[in-house]
Amino acid sequence: MSEPDAGFSEKPSADTGTKGHRQRLRERFRKTGENSLADYELLEFLLFSALPRQDTKPIAKALLKRFGSFSAALSAPRPRLKEIKGLSDNSIDTLHAIHAAIARFHTAELRERELLDSWSKVMDYLQARMAMSEVEQFRVLFLDKKNGLIADELQQTGTVDHTPVYPREVVRRALEHGATAIILVHNHPSGDPTPSRADIQMTRQLVDIAKPLGIEIHDHIIVGLRSQVSFKGLQLI
Incomplete structure (x- = not known):
């Protein structure tokens, strides 16, 4: 029996698995839009760029468990976000920047219409x-x-x-x-x-x-x- 190739592994590495999961999530988002993603999936998607080599699913689920909702996770104070295992300063910056963008978007919308009708x-x-x-x-x-x-x-x-x-x-x-x-x-x-x-x-x-x-x-x-x-x-x- 020949010796197995030292560079071969029957199981994909954790990094390969993470890349595959990210690609599948991206493809689903492109094909069917944000409504096809659960709150935790959208949160992990948002954290991809800030945590390029990390599995963001457990972090996203921990955020929702701790803060109770998608919007609350984005707007939570930095000291409380730092309590979530795996969140870096860069990833917290990403969440807060997204929250700021949402707030600015809402402000622009409100300026374009009568507030009492909205x-x-x-x-x-x-x-x-x-x-x-x-x-x-x-x-x-x-x-x-x-x-x-x-x-x-x-x-x-x-x-x-x-x-x-x-x-x-x-x-x-x-x-x-x-x-x-x-x-x-x-x-x-x-x-x-x-x-x-x-x-x-x-x-x-x-x-x-x-x-x-x-x-x-x-x-x-x-x-x-x-x-x-x-x-x-x-x-x-």
């Missing part, structure tokens, strides 16, 4: 922007006479449960933008979007200051981990 898109945008922040953020959407978006500004950031808000500063910025209406937004890092007494008091103070100047507060949205609350919907405005 409420689901507004909510999707805010959820993507703010849901995973580990500190409170307070932002303002400034609108023109046709309820088109003039600007989206992050006004303040705070601690895990408090953000200092200065109503007169918000109104001053609205006047500088020539805005006739604004939408207030902040997040609750606890995940529960229920308004606090301080949230309600601050909102009413802003309404009182803005109204005499011809600026309407359309709504105040609180973003939780997986849901949002509208002050208008709760009849608090």
